Amino acid sequence: MSRAGKIARRTFLIGSAAIAGGVAFGVVMYKRPHENPLLSGLAEGEAALTPYVRITPQGITLITPRADLGQGAYNVQAVLIAEELDVTLDQVAVDPGPPSPAYYNTALSHDSAPFASTDDSFMAETTRAVLDAPMKFMGIQITGGSTTVPDGWEKLRHAGAVARETLKAAAASQTGMNTADLRTENGAVILPDGTRLPYTDLAATAAQIAPVEDVALRDPVDWRLIGQDMQRLDIVAKSTGTQTYGIDTRLEGMLYAAVRTNPRQGGAMHSHDAAQAETMRGVHRIVPITGGVGVLADNTWRAMQAVNAIGIDWDPNASYPENMEAHWQALSDSFTEANRDSRFRDDGDVDTALQGADTVQAEYRAPYLAHAPLEPVNATVLVTDTRVDVWTGTQIPRFVQQNVADITGHDTDDVHVHVQMMGGSFGHRLEDTVVRQAAELALAVKGTPVNLTLSREEDMAHDYPRQIAMARGRGAVANGQVTACDLGIAMPSVITSQMGRQGLPIAGPDLQIVAGAWDQPFAIPDYRVTGYRAKGLAPISSWRSVGASSNGFFHDSFLDELIHAAGADPLEERLRLCNHAPSRKVLEAVGDMSNWDAPLPQGTGRGVAYCLSFGTPCAEVVEVTDTPGGIRIDKVFVAAEVGRVVDPVNFENQVQGGVIWGLGHAIMAEITYADGQAEQQNFDSFPFMRLYQCPDIAVRGLENADTVHGVGEPPVPPAAPALANAIFAATGKRLREMPFNKYMDFI
CATH class of the missing domain: 3.30.365.10 (Aldehyde oxidase/xanthine dehydrogenase, molybdopterin binding domain)
Known part of the structure; x- marks a missing residue:
């Protein structure tokens, strides 16, 4: 059965179970949390107290899985975790984390319910809860719909509180003291005599105990961060030109790519003549891709110059009206x-x-x-026999992971998506065409990373x-x-x-x-x-x-x-x-x-x-x-x-x-x-x-x-x-x- 068929069938079963309201298996499975994706990569002495908090002897990392498109998503997610974890933002690093169903979006399904957001009736609330079930079971990890804060408001604060209380439990285990006698402050557990036990010193012990899940969130009167004016984590880098984006990815031995595809969306390429392009300076290889052709070269400019020198015979037919008068007429009709x-x-x-x-x-x-984000759309892909690595800005990392696996023939778990900071999106990064194209190109030169950057013209023609x-x-x-x-x-x-x-x-x-x-x-x-x-x-x-x-x-x-x-x-x-x-x-x-x-x-x-x-x-x-x-x-x-x-x-x-x-x-x-x-x-x-x-x-x-x-x-x-x-x-x-x-x- 195809992936789409599996998802459709699964969605139906989950929805039916939730609507019935009494199927014990469905209820139990829905309540069961997804596996913590951070646990598999831990070294000795490191702790992943929740999917959002990783602590090692070297430092504290907060996982911020909603993509940052320039809207400050990493900062706001870090604030929600840090508020309850009792750390300051200068004490932590942030990381978008790996693609994982654990990071499914709990708020995105609410706009899919046929009830106005002002409707808080029993039927409306029940339907929203029902729609959340397939989102969780399918692990839909998407950034969009203005859901970063609604999705994380309870979830991320709870994750911070769980980590805080687990660290207190670790301190109690080390000292023999009662957890109720301990408090936290600025990244440390404080003993009754004022002794500070930094969280980083407690990581090894915390890794050996079960997370403390029964936690209470702090009263708003005790908030230190939420509601306060603050400087975002990325402001200094962006103000000094040192912020790195997906387009800045550089790997040893990397080739640079440019592509041309049929300017009529979805159209095919019948044939191409690359004789002139093959002789141009810096060109490494010409590679046909879905709907067009790509050039691999020693820098982006040369790749773009070469791909534009290729003679191409395009499919002349579009699957939509050719001119605007017909588009407007279709709407009118x-x-x-x-x-x-x-x-x-x-x-x-x-x-x-x-x-x-x-x-x-x-x-x-x-x-x-058009979306027209300022950062040109790009992706870097490295394909080897055993794994694939993808560096790109994306709002749909799990879709990227699956689609690249389909192209390269690897297992999904062997595709590693490294989500990058984005210079704008406005919805553009909910698409992954550029990643699929980069994967096709990288598959042709296994073992060599390929950095594909679309020209502005190519991007806008195919947006x-x-x-x-x-x-x-x-x-x-x-x-x-x-x-x-x-x-x-x-x-x-x-x-x-x-x-x-x-x-x-x-x-x-x-x-x-x-x-x-x-x-x-x-x-x-x-x-x-x-x-x-x-x-x-x-x-x-x-x-x-x-x-x-x-x-x-x-x-x-x-x-x-x-x-x-x-x-x-x-x-x-x-x-x-x-x-x-x-x-x-x-x-x-x-x-x-x-x-x-x-x-x-x-x-x-x-x-x-x-x-x-x-x-x-x-x-x-x-x-x-x-x-x-x-x-x-x-x-x-x-x-x-x-x-x-x-x-x-x-x-x-x-x-x-x-x-x-x-x-x-x-x-x-x-x-x-x-x-x-x-x-x-x-x-x-x-x-x-x-x-x-x-x-x-x-x-x-x-x-x-x-x-x-x-x-x-x-x-x-x-x-x-x-x-x-x-x-x-x-x-x-x-x-x-x-x-x-x-x-x-x-x-």
């Missing part, structure tokens, strides 16, 4: 009952409410968008972009209030496309088609959101905030149009409609921050937008000025509810980065196809927001919710609608399609 994917929101009687009413109607469009999407809204107002809203959204399935490349079958509706729209906490009497699955379009992947990245624009822009038609105040009507207390506080906070009711000069506009995504309510107010040269973005105010702010400095940076990301792409970026090929292949044709265009961004983190949520993605969805709403307030012109610079200038 998807608004049919036959293509309906979901209707999770259907309050009241929308059809009756809109009959005979003076309706508001609008259509919105959002284009494909799996953000989904293209279209929305159509109809609504009604009465007596100064919004009374009906009917929003249909058409887009291809992100999850089916992305997981299909990993061999995982996905059944049922794709919640990302309506994410950031169907689950918004507004009590409109007649309220419906329908998702339509568009088929036959370009392959796509997760892009920062996924479905909500476009749906936030669709939903809030149309809501703003309805509010304007009702003659109501944009903020006050959102507050009136909002039926979720934490979200109301977010809207109130952003109104307070922006001094919403204050008058503005002529030609200046203020727009508000709200989106609940990844469980995090986020509201933004944008202020703009209509100048003779174009629109100037002056200020942005952001409020988000995350339950707990672990690191206030990093929280502010994450939110500001999300706003800049959202605004920049809304203004000026898109990927278009002609002759089946992506037309934008570098930053000159896919521009970002410039420093001089960046507004002042004020941030406020709220801590009123009962649960902890992430903030890496939620600031993105409200940015575009807040800007569009502000532009309407300043100019009277509605923008319903991104990028906005198709319709007006920006300075």
